[in-house]
Each structure stands twice: as structure tokens, then as C-alpha cells.
Amino acid sequence: MLVEGENYRTVWMEGSVVKLINQLKLPREFSVFSCSGYRDTADAIRSMVVRGAPAIGATACYGMAQAALAGVSLDVAEKELGTTRPTANDLQDAIKHFKKNFNGKNAVEVAEGYANKSIERCRKIGEYGEKLIKNNSKILTHCNAGWLGCVDYGTATAPLYIAKQKGRNFFVWVDETRPRLQGAKLTSWELMQAGIDHAVIADNAAGYFMKKGEVDLVIVGADRIAANGDVANKIGTYGKAVLAKENNVPFYVAAPASTFDLKAKTGKDIKIEERDENEIHFVENTRVTPAKSKARNPAFDITPMKYITGLITEEGILNPWEKPESLL
């Protein structure tokens, strides 16, 4: 997508260096983060320089290519890169893809190929999903399932970008998405770069606007989808889904087939990452809670299938109990 007029992806390789848009600096500063080895790349995933399941997947694949170029054992690299984040299925998927397709000399091509396929999947999600967006629609989204979370286009945002390219007018409600504020910081930045009209709201206000009839459609991303259609996504997704159902607002999950984890029978089989409680205590380096108070910080939640209207995948829009054909 364009950043001040220039075309960018979230992750790419120059020589043996993996380059990432530094998402920890956005929206204040647009800068590129360089990882000279696979361990730096693992650190970048861990510290959330890059985040979002497909972007993590592509970054890990480039990290595997770095390890291969440096002559590091792929098993050693897998151990390092594969344990950087616990929830994203794409991470494992990407590492497996690399190990399967690497023939001893095609490291960069394998990673490039993986990234290009990821982009093509997102573009298709956009093509299918844009049909849901009518002129003057008001769409709510949670967190950043945007192109910054992918390699390009995004998942939840792909329908928005394609609809915009097709000249449609619409408005987006952006949940700020505490604790890490990815909506306020990243989704709003993406939408501004794309010239899409939007407003950031407190997570607490989503239900208010739904009840007022000011939300026509919710589109969110997914970090993992269980075999029964339960969806693991950013904390707060479950609450928005319940509110959407209560207010008869269609609730769509946009995700590529790689997000499905059929080994997880239901959402109960998906491990939820609980992150450092300081993400609650501190906002932008200022402590907001009293010293010594306690906090809890689950990073994801499970939205049961029954709250979901449909799954927007690169293979079409599915009913929430269906799986992409390629997985059958």
C-alpha cells in the first residue's frame, strides 16, 4: 500500500537483511527496522516491531531464509522463530512452508514466494469482501487486521481498500483497542494514508454506536480459527461480536485459509497468551494505576462460531461453520 505516495510492504529482504516497517514507532514516525540475522528477526517478532498473524508468518519465513543463508541449522532456527509468539497459526505454517520448499539454495525465493502468496490471498479477501460494503456503509473494525498486520492489503481492511479503489464511499469506526492501541495507532494511520473517512472510538463506545444504528457491518481479523469455526482474535473481539448479534449487525471475520487450525477442535483448544501486566499499568510510558496495584492482561479471546455471520477468505465468503475447500 502507499505511504505518502510510495509503495510499501510490511516486510521485505535486501541482501541478507530483513526489513520491517517499525510498527512500534507508528503513527508518530514512519521508519524501517533492519534485522541482520534470524535472531534479530525473532526479537523483532517478539517485541512486536511486526505484529498480525500473516505479517508474523512472512517475517518468520524471511527469518528462516536468513538462517539458511547463514548456514544455521533449520531446526535451530525453527526453535527460535517458532516460539516468538504463542497464538498465531501462520507462524508455524510459514516455518513449515520454508522447511518443505527449501532445496539448499533457494532461500530467498522460498520466502519471497511465501510473501507474494500472502499478498495475493489478502487481495482476494478484499475482492470477495468488498461486496459487503455498500455506498454510505458504516463499518466497525477492532484492532489492526490491516496491511500492517499482513504483507499488503490486510485482512479485515482488504475489503475497505478494494471498495475504495472501486470508488465507493463509506465510513469506518476504529476501536482504539486497549491495551496496545493498535486501532488508534495503526488502523487509523492506514485509513488516513488511504484517504478513507473514519473515527477512532474507545472500545467502550462500540456498543453505543451499534445500538444507535450507526454500525452496518463489523469486520475483524483472526489469529486462529478452530475446526468448529470458533475464532481467536484480539481481546475484545468476543464482546463486539456479542454486541453485534444483540443489535442485529452482521459480524464478519476476514482471514486467509492458513488461519484455520483444524487440530484445534474448538476455541477451548486454543491457548490464550496472557501478556505482561505492565501493558495495563502503563500507557505510553506513564503509569496510570497506583504503584503496586495488580492487573491481568489476556491478549486474545475466543468468539464462538454462533456470533459470526460469515468468514471472508481468499476462497470466498463462507458460512461460519464451513472450512475453506483447500483444507478439505
Next chain:
Amino acid sequence: MLVEGENYRTVWMEGSVVKLINQLKLPREFSVFSCSGYRDTADAIRSMVVRGAPAIGATACYGMAQAALAGVSLDVAEKELGTTRPTANDLQDAIKHFKKNFNGKNAVEVAEGYANKSIERCRKIGEYGEKLIKNNSKILTHCNAGWLGCVDYGTATAPLYIAKQKGRNFFVWVDETRPRLQGAKLTSWELMQAGIDHAVIADNAAGYFMKKGEVDLVIVGADRIAANGDVANKIGTYGKAVLAKENNVPFYVAAPASTFDLKAKTGKDIKIEERDENEIHFVENTRVTPAKSKARNPAFDITPMKYITGLITEEGILNPWEKPESLL
């Protein structure tokens, strides 16, 4: 309540000066804010040095006393104090109380009497409500309907303080309550001062813990209650109520009878304050959204009566469609 061992109220009068615990400085610093005239007192309400419906009411009543002591027309003072915040019914109630009971020389007694009655109402709310709190209960609360939002005891917190005084053990989930973080800053500070075990969570995480079965009871306050039992309270309350119902968690609203506004037939008759969008853009003086992005900031929402299990009032625990006897 105790602050580091000393007994405090949120508002009191010394000579003609109204003193307030400065809630804008908490939890970092405990300090007392002095208002030397009724206009300063109005400013303090407007800028949220004091917040919470009963505390605003008592403060406005003290402000009326200041105006009376200074020989200012009560109508002029009413115009200034009565328009400081649009949602709290107690504000109008307190000003009316002052005008009705002031006989030309009892300014301070009228305000003191109003504040003392407010405390007694909260204590009774606590006595009725504490029966809902079993040993090892996990209670979720939203925003600060604590003693800082009243004169003493609080509304939603009064049952907690009385249960604690009676030796019961329990745990409190504290919604941080964006955008102003009153839960993270104030409720957690209150609970620490009282030695009550608790954890602050992102507003997004409330549904997650309800679904996990880790919330036995929700108690929130109210800014205004319509004749049909619809409740106006801090933005996000509606969402928690819907999630509580979906997860079979009892959802109680604790509020004195003065919170009822029988002129409002339903929630639709209650005007919702939309505050400055900079409360969304800035967190602790740091801009988190991109420069020039837009935000929307409704400060309250309406929770329809059907989501409410009961109303904890100073006249007993009512069904949500009932009104306190004193109003009939």
C-alpha cells in the same frame, strides 16, 4: 473513608472555602483542591477535579452555600453551577434542595445536611448490597462509582466496603474505563486503600473473564435512571450488561433514589454528553492517534432495563422495573 489511615470525605467546607480531593492528581498524588468562590467550585466540577453524580451534587450544594455566603443571587449561582455537566441528575437535585431549604442564614448547614444525607444513603446501599457478596465472590465493576464519586462509601463500592468491614474475602475486577481511566486510576486506588484484593483489566477483557466463569457478579453505578428503569452510566456499561446477560452473570446497578429522573420516561429521554475528542487522541498527554485523525467520544451510554438484575438503593434492592418508595 481512610486515606493512609486518616478519615476523609471527597468534599467539605472550611469557612467559605470548598475543599475537594483533587481526583485529577490521583493515583499519583493525594492532594486537596481549594475553591474560594462558587465560580471556582463550578470550574472544579466542569474540569472534573470532582466527578461522580453524588459528589457533583454535594459539591454543587456547597457551591450554592458559597454563593449565598457571598450575597450572590441564588438564580445566578444556579445558572452557573447547574450547567457544569449535562448528565448527572444529582446536580439539579442538590441545587433545588439548597434553594428550598435556605432561609437566609443557614447556608453551610443546608449544604452539610445534604452531604450527610448523601453519606447515609451510600452506607445503606452498602448494607443492602453486601448481602450479594459471598465469600470468594469475584465482582466486576466499571468506572469509579466509588467513594471518590460520592461524599463517602460510594455507590457500586459501598457493598464492597461494608462486606470487607464484615470480614468477607472477595476479589474485584476493575475495568480500566477508557477514555478517562477512572477504574485504573481511582477505583484501584480506593480498593488498595481499603485493602481489597483486585486486578485492573482492559475494558476489552471483561467479556473474556465473564465467559471463563471468573465473574460472579457485576455492580456498577448510575448517572441517571429513567422512569422505565433504563440506566445512563459511563460509556461501556451497556456492553458489560449485554455480556453479563449472555453469560448469566447477575448485573446490579447501585444508586441512590436521587439518581432516578422520572421526567425521563425511557433512556431515549436522557441526553448523552459527547466530550472532547482529544480524550481519545491523547492518553496522559501523549497523542496516540495520527495527527489530524478524527475521534468520537460519547461519555455515557444507556443500558436498557432488560439487562439489569436489580437496583441497589438506600431503600433496598429493587427489581429493575421498580422505583424507590420515596418517589411514589
